[in-house]
Amino acid sequence: MRLISYLHDGKPALAAVMDGGLLPLQDICPAADLMDLLQRGDTALNELKRVLASTKAGASLQSDDIAYGPVLSRPGKIICLGLNYADHAAEGGHARPGYPSFFMRSATSLVAHGMPMIRPQCSGQLDYEAELAVIIGKRCRHVKEADAHSVIAGYSCFNDGSIRDYQKRTPQWTVGKNFDATGAFGPVFVTPDELPEGAQQLRIQTRLNGAVMQDANTSDMLFPVAEAIALVSECMTLEPGDVIVMGTPAGVGAARTPQVWMKDGDTVEVEIERLGVLRNPIRDEVPA
Structure with a gap:
């Protein structure tokens, strides 16, 4: 699984790297950003992998159309x-x-x-x-x-x-x-x-x-x-x-x-x- 962090309406958001572009995860994943996802543990990561493997949704973003954030904006260490x-x-x-x-x-x-x-x-x-x-x-x-x-x-x-x-x-x-x-x-x-x-x-x-x-x-x-x-x-x-x-x-x-x-x-x-x-x-x- 490949994810990117980007800014959506000025707030951190997640998207999955898919064939043809990027798929926003706001309607697919309950996590607000990657830190939130990681803190939810293996179960959340594995569930997201499962959902992405079966999703029929098309990529709706292109990398040139977004403002990236650091992979994690506020790592603990x-x-x-x-x-x-x-x-x-x-x-x-x-x-x-x-x-x-x-x-x-x-x-x-x-x-x-x-x-x-x-x-x-x-x-x-x-x-x-x-x-x-x-x-x-x-x-x-x-x-x-x-x-x-x-x-x-x-x-x-x-x-x-x-x-x-x-x-x-x-x-x-x-x-x-x-x-x-x-x-x-x-x-x-x-x-x-x-x-x-x-x-x-x-x-x-x-x-x-x-x-x-x-x-x-x-x-x-x-x-x-x-x-x-x-x-x-x-x-x-x-x-x-x-x-x-x-x-x-x-x-x-x-x-x-x-x-x-x-x-x-x-x-x-x-x-x-x-x-x-x-x-x-x-x-x-x-x-x-």
Whole structure:
């Protein structure tokens, strides 16, 4: 099942990706948005799958006619892995880590597919990072790796836009990873049954103005999805609608010679095989 979040009369809504377009779910699904659906549990997800499999309704929306929202507009937690690809760790001068570099993102940093990622007034160093996003579907703690895939509701694309000079101002990366409208998320929520287990063996790319900047495979992750869930759940309870963002491969702008920073007028695309293309224009922050 493939779902998108969009704005309907100014409020979050859900649609299913169908042959020929998008099917609004207001009359099919009681959930107001994806977070509501996930909090209703497996029964609600499975019932929606069943209804969609038998529906005769035609798609009544096209992707060009809607304003997307982030897959989840207000996740409870956004937990990110740094240095989760060996080649990216090496290009930044870091040794292969023995444990992930975890950091958190806030919901105010999120931006939807098609909406501008914002280069802030205070910095010109806006960088791209193609990443796999894992959306949790069950409340859980101390999850074993062997059981980790059972707590996943779905996957999506993420662009972990980073303000590099601010990221490097402190040993903690939080400030450089939480500027408003720098974390692009979407456009499609894809349930695990449509992908290889753990979303392995999927090509992941970033393109900037059409030029390929990152090109790798999710099988290159040092800490795969199941292990990441096990490690995070050692520390905290995961809840439906929490998001784990799985790190980026080599090719970021900061590691290039000369360095490449996204600027006003650019278009950045993150594509993950079988998950789709997350596309965002870049705009400069408008002074208040």
